[in-house]
Amino acid sequence: MSVEKFLKQRAVNVVVSGQYTLSNWLDSAGNPRSFACRTSRVSPFRMIVDVPVVGRIGDRITPYFGDFGQLEGRISDTISGSFLLELNMTPPMRQKLSDKLTWLEKFQKDPTVREERKQARLIPASPHSMLTFADGSMKNCFVIDMSVSGAAISADVQPEVGTPLAVGACVGRVVRHLQGGFAVKFVEQQNREQLERRIIRAPAAPPPRATPFAAQMDSMYEEVD
Known part of the structure; x- marks a missing residue:
């Protein structure tokens, strides 16, 4: 069917x-x-x-x-x-x-x-987003759940613990591996009301060339501010 x-x-x-x-x-x-x-x-x-x-x-x-x-x-x-x-x-x-x-x-x-x-970890209405790594590369990902301090992610990659990355527009680091995924802790606590808008990003084509990680993160914040 x-x-x-x-x-x-x-x-x-x-x-x-x-x-x-x-x-x-x-x-x-x-x-x-x-x-x-x-x-x-x-x-x-x-x-x-x-x-x-x-x-x-x-x-x-x-x-x-x-x-x-x-x-x-x-x-x-x-x-x-x-x-x-x-x-x-x-x-x-x-x-x-x-x-x-x-x-x-x-x-x-x-x-x-x-x-x-309302007091539990949030499950986004749409679970699909993007990961951005320090070299500017991007990967589709699946957001298992999220909170103001971090998110649980599943993807076809399994970054090492300590890897810096961004989930949507939220910058953080991989803090542990989970069964079927990994946990990311955000560098800054997020606003609960804006959380889903900042984390969930539709899959997009990668940029024509890699950009420095800091510049990539700055551009993400400019998009949502």
Whole structure:
């Protein structure tokens, strides 16, 4: 099925964080790399998953989600930064997922739950952004979550701890590696109200030539000030 057709079907718009691996992406030890991901629309038969690295149509994926557990499926369609996963399930498993989706939909509409979440780390409405490194090179990335002091990132690169970089327009350093990604601590605490606008930047073509890191950061701040 295509993403276009799925968007016309009955499904739940729900954000659930998870992890997945792609067989053709390996780490330095030769093991499959784990990447962070999150759902954006789910039914008992298929789901749209936002990801930092999109697989190929036909690839078999075994993602894990905290609210759903481990799932199995096949990529049937891809769009920029996401893929549509056809779920391989037994009837009892499908019914269990359907019941879970009904509960999550009610959970999201509960105003007391929304109030509690204001104190949690923020999950951006759109998870895709850009990393800029000290040499001026840029890489697409996936923002797992963020706060005024830092962000958790997943990408097809795994920078060393201590690496200076910018997530969108927020300058910081890699402080630790995570399962499926890495954590960045910002040099300066950010304004909560402007946080998503500063961090989330649409993927763009790299500049024609590399610019010094300081100049690159200055130009970023000028864009948003």
